[in-house]
Amino acid sequence: MLFPIYFMLIGSFQDMTGIMKMPPNLLPKNIIISNYTRMFNWNIDIWVFNSLVGVLITIILTVIVICTSGYVFAFYKFKLKNMLWNIFLIGLMIPRISLLIPQYVIIKKIGLSGSLLATILPIVFSPFLLYLTRNYFETVPTSLLESARLDGASESQILFNIVIPISRPIVSAVMVFSSINYLQDYIWQMLVLQKEQNQTLLIGLMKSIRTAKDGLLSGFPYSQAMAVGIILMIPLIIIFLIANKFFISNMDGAIKE
Numbered sequence: 001m002l003f004p005i006y007f008m009l010i011g012s013f014q015d016m017t018g019i020m021k022m023p024p025n026l027l028p029k030n031i032i033i034s035n036y037t038r039m040f041n042w043n044i045d046i047w048v049f050n051s052l053v054g055v056l057i058t059i060i061l062t063v064i065v066i067c068t069s070g071y072v073f074a075f076y077k078f079k080l081k082n083m084l085w086n087i088f089l090i091g092l093m094i095p096r097i098s099l100l101i102p103q104y105v106i107i108k109k110i111g112l113s114g115s116l117l118a119t120i121l122p123i124v125f126s127p128f129l130l131y132l133t134r135n136y137f138e139t140v141p142t143s144l145l146e147s148a149r150l151d152g153a154s155e156s157q158i159l160f161n162i163v164i165p166i167s168r169p170i171v172s173a174v175m176v177f178s179s180i181n182y183l184q185d186y187i188w189q190m191l192v193l194q195k196e197q198n199q200t201l202l203i204g205l206m207k208s209i210r211t212a213k214d215g216l217l218s219g220f221p222y223s224q225a226m227a228v229g230i231i232l233m234i235p236l237i238i239i240f241l242i243a244n245k246f247f248i249s250n251m252d253g254a255i256k257e
Contacts, residue, residue: 005233012036012227019222035227039205046197047204051235054116054200055179061124062178063171069125070133071159075145091127097187104191118192119200123181129174136170137163176243183235202232 010028011019012035018025073085103122104113112118140163148158164171186202193199199207205228209221 008226008229011223012230014223016221016223019226035224036231038224039208039227039231042208043196043204044201047199047201050116050199051183051201054119055182057116058120058123058178058182059175061120062126062129063174065124066126066129066133066174067159067164067171069130070137071155071163073130073134074137074140075142088127088130092131100188100191103188107192113192114195114198115192116198116200119182119185119189122188123178123185126177126181129177133167133170133174136167140166172243176239179239180236183232183239201235205232 007024010025013028013031013033014025015030015032018028018030073081099122107113107118107122112121144162144166145158148162153161183202186206189200189203190206193203196204196207209225209228
């Protein structure tokens with residue numbers, strides 16, 4: 001599992017000749033950094049900024065939508081509740097790629113095509129995250145909610161001041177999954193983001209590879225692509241390290257009567 005990642009790392013510091021050598025070099029020879037420095041000639045600063053904005057907005061909206069929905073399904077009783085829940089669960093079995101065309105038509109008709117908002121809205125609601133959140137919220141003692149209601153707290157205050165703070169592990173999981181979903185949503189972002197100034201880091205780098213040249217070879221620039229792959233892995237690794245530490249520190253977050 002780790003060897004392809006290692007090969008991509010050492011390949012990002014070689015030219016095409018070093019990558020294509022057989023048998024391959026397990027240690028890089030004739031190390032070069034041009035695969036990385038070449039990226040500074042691209043609009044990488046704009047793409048990083050767009051990605052950060054997109055991730056932050058996605059996290060905020062996803063936490064609000066998923067936590068609010070999970071709270072309703074966990075503690076409220078209303079008509080057609082079971083039917084709505086089953087409909088949402090059906091979404092777990094529908095591959096997202098089959099929804100790209102109707103989503104694109106809707107986004108285009110409401111005038112959001114080509115904007116960062118078009119990359120955010122389709123992934124804000126996730127049946128999988130709703131399922132996890134609702135099940136976790138059901139472990140919260142209802143006595144806490146009833147006491148808060150008796151003290152005059154509104155439902156929004158109960159959710160954001162009581163339920164969410166004591167459910168930090170699942171809320172952090174929602175944040176992590178939503179950020180990863182945004183950073184890895186290649187097909188959808190490639191479809192809706194055509195203008196270079198609106199592209200995210202993922203789309204900007206992947207499109208730039210097509211026009212990149214690598215030494216004297218005119219084929220696909222694999223060494224440049226490997227360097228791009230390493231750059232795209234960095235935010236995912238950072239998210240993992242932060243989330244892993246957070247999960248470990250909050251393993252005792254379960255609520256007891």
